[in-house]
Amino acid sequence: GKTIGIIGGGQLGRMMALAAKEAGFRIAVLEPAEGAPCTQTADIVIQAPYNDQNALKQLAEVSDVITYEFENIDYEGLKELMNIAYIPQGAELIRITQNRIFEKEAIAGAGVPVAPYRVIKTEDDLEQAIAELGLPAVLKTATGGYDGKGQFVLRETSQASKAAALLGHGDCVLEQWIPFEKEISVIITRNTEGETTYFPAAENIHIDNILHESIVPARISKETKQAAHEAAEKIASTLSLVGTLAVEMFVTLDGGIYINEVAPRPHNSGHYTIEACGISQFGQHIRAICNWPLKSTALLKPAVMVNVLGEHVEGVTHAITQKPEWSIHLYGKDEAKEKRKMGHVTILTDNLEETLNDIENSHIWTK
Numbered sequence: 001g002k003t004i005g006i007i008g009g010g011q012l013g014r015m016m017a018l019a020a021k022e023a024g025f026r027i028a029v030l031e032p033a034e035g036a037p038c039t040q041t042a043d044i045v046i047q048a049p050y051n052d053q054n055a056l057k058q059l060a061e062v063s064d065v066i067t068y069e070f071e072n073i074d075y076e077g078l079k080e081l082m083n084i085a086y087i088p089q090g091a092e093l094i095r096i097t098q099n100r101i102f103e104k105e106a107i108a109g110a111g112v113p114v115a116p117y118r119v120i121k122t123e124d125d126l127e128q129a130i131a132e133l134g135l136p137a138v139l140k141t142a143t144g145g146y147d148g149k150g151q152f153v154l155r156e157t158s159q160a161s162k163a164a165a166l167l168g169h170g171d172c173v174l175e176q177w178i179p180f181e182k183e184i185s186v187i188i189t190r191n192t193e194g195e196t197t198y199f200p201a202a203e204n205i206h207i208d209n210i211l212h213e214s215i216v217p218a219r220i221s222k223e224t225k226q227a228a229h230e231a232a233e234k235i236a237s238t239l240s241l242v243g244t245l246a247v248e249m250f251v252t253l254d255g256g257i258y259i260n261e262v263a264p265r266p267h268n269s270g271h272y273t274i275e276a277c278g279i280s281q282f283g284q285h286i287r288a289i290c291n292w293p294l295k296s297t298a299l300l301k302p303a304v305m306v307n308v309l310g311e312h313v314e315g316v317t318h319a320i321t322q323k324p325e326w327s328i329h330l331y332g333k334d335e336a337k338e339k340r341k342m343g344h345v346t347i348l349t350d351n352l353e354e355t356l357n358d359i360e361n362s363h364i365w366t367k
């Protein structure tokens, strides 16, 4: 059988591996952390830092095709790896999406709206950008942030110097605050022939900047859905996408959309696809990078996905015995730290309101 190499051993890699193994692939993973989620499902584990040149070489030697489960990979190293390995997604996709400045330039360049923003390199830049964009606004580090880490929401000009501490992590962007009605995401997948699919848009609810719940299908108009697909397609074309791209968007009260950010991989808001679609985002990703024909992404049944953070594990473990209709996924992480993504629950439903009530009444996610 063929071997798929994955850079990164987190839960996204694990779910990719599980999908690939169903299709008969062997899995090799590069991951520094012992016992990380994907290492438990991989056939070959290379335990080393992501940018270790020897380890990458080793991964190339055992893999027929290499993919990644996160975007913070060393770009130059990945480019070099392309000389000795087959990496159909390419390195350019990583270079752009790992830096908010390049990412926003690319999206805006594709003719798709992003929140008005300015590149911030100094505290003076910040003062000037606040004057131009107005407040509220959010300052974000260009690289390295996730789950709202590396962000500062500014409501008053007096907060500028405190926010400017983020410049210690490198260049930033200041974004105008978009008073959105809801947040949605669209996951677009493209194989090397250019065949393209869209998974049904998810409506995403965040708590403390961490995804809490996805509701599918998103409660948006046909027009908004169409606009979301068109935006995703334009971005995918600009990025010469192969594989999976998750596109996070804000929907405004008038149904307009702004792109928040993109990720060149399966995404937390697409976990519902495992149960709710004929192919999961992970299976489709594997098909895309192997240049297999893509499967239909049609929604078999509406779904709600709820994240299980460290503080929810106990409640969810208990619920297993009482909620036969809940599909429970745990990622095999042993330390249930607060706010750490430990798993998720997906519930297929023909009665959204009842399901949301059921989740609420379980008190697992209420403080």
Ligand code: ATP
Pocket: 115, 138, 140, 145, 146, 147, 148, 149, 175, 176, 177, 178, 179, 180, 183, 206, 209, 248, 260, 261
């Ligand atoms: P992740 O990569 O884990 O999704 P992140 O750290 O990259 O998160 P963002 O997606 O940039 O963070 O922002 C987190 C959340 O903050 C968004 O989902 C949204 O709720 C809110 N937010 C971010 N930027 C804006 C904005 N310009 N206007 C309104 N809300 C925003």
Ligand code: MG
Pocket: 145, 146, 147, 261
């Ligand atoms: Mg992000």
Ligand code: MG
Pocket: 248, 260, 261
């Ligand atoms: Mg985000």
